[in-house]
Amino acid sequence: MYKSLKELQIHCLNCTKCELCKTRKNVVLGVGNEESQIMFVGEGPGEKEDLTGEPFVGRAGKLLDKMLEYVDLSREKNIYIANIVKCRPPKNRDPFDTEQEACIDWLRNQILLIRPRLVVCLGRVAARRIIKNDFKITKEHGILYKKGNIFFMATFHPSALLRSPQNKPAAFEDFLKIKEKIENMTMNSKV
Numbered sequence: 620m621y622k623s624l625k626e627l628q629i630h631c632l633n634c635t636k637c638e639l640c641k642t643r644k645n646v647v648l649g650v651g652n653e654e655s656q657i658m659f660v661g662e663g664p665g666e667k668e669d670l671t672g673e674p675f676v677g678r679a680g681k682l683l684d685k686m687l688e689y690v691d692l693s694r695e696k697n698i699y700i701a702n703i704v705k706c707r708p709p710k711n712r713d714p715f716d717t718e719q720e721a722c723i724d725w726l727r728n729q730i731l732l733i734r735p736r737l738v739v740c741l742g743r744v745a746a747r748r749i750i751k752n753d754f755k756i757t758k759e760h761g762i763l764y765k766k767g768n769i770f771f772m773a774t775f776h777p778s779a780l781l782r783s784p785q786n787k788p789a790a791f792e793d794f795l796k797i798k799e800k801i802e803n804m805t806m807n808s809k810v
């Protein structure tokens with residue numbers, strides 16, 4: 620267990636636990652408010668993320684930011700965003716199971732340090748790794764699961780929404796549910 624995200628970062632930025640370290644330009648650890656009650660988890664960095672070291676800064680990231688804004692959430696203010704793997708898989712292929720397994724401890728430690736109340740998985744890879752291994756986004760998006768003290772939900776990956784915009788209304792419903800859930804939890808903890 621690390622004492623702080625700063626300490627975790629020092630180790631993670633030097634990680635060579637899987638082959639992705641050989642082709643990466645930057646390790647993409649995460650971004651956002653470290654005190655957040657909500658964490659979003661994507662799959663892995665793409666080209667632009669690899670170049671800049673920040674998650675979700677490409678086209679999919681722009682769409683994600685727009686959807687977040689709709690429910691008054693932002694990486695500058697009240698959420699934290701990370702990925703299942705911290706280094707870019709070549710040509711943006713899905714990260715292999717072996718790579719996900721090698722990397723998942725970083726995310727586990729991020730969750731232990733940030734202590735979010737809700738973790739939102741963006742897309743199939745994150746949902747299958749975090750919620751259950753046969754997760755079906757089209758059927759099971761928007762459902763709240765609870766493990767220990769943390770709620771989990773998965774929604775469509777913003778890249779998938781760019782390819783299939785017909786799913787955008789359903790994704791917006793999920794975002795409204797996220798907002799509502801976090802507001803209810805905040806209210807309950809104040810009384």
Ligand code: URA
Pocket residue numbers: 661662663664665668673674675676677679680702778
């Ligand atoms: N897609 C992801 O899953 N994560 C990113 O950081 C960027 C694109």
Ligand code: SF4
Pocket residue numbers: 631634635636637638639640646704705706718721722725
């Ligand atoms: Fe380490 Fe994860 Fe990068 Fe692999 S993807 S080298 S496990 S930080």
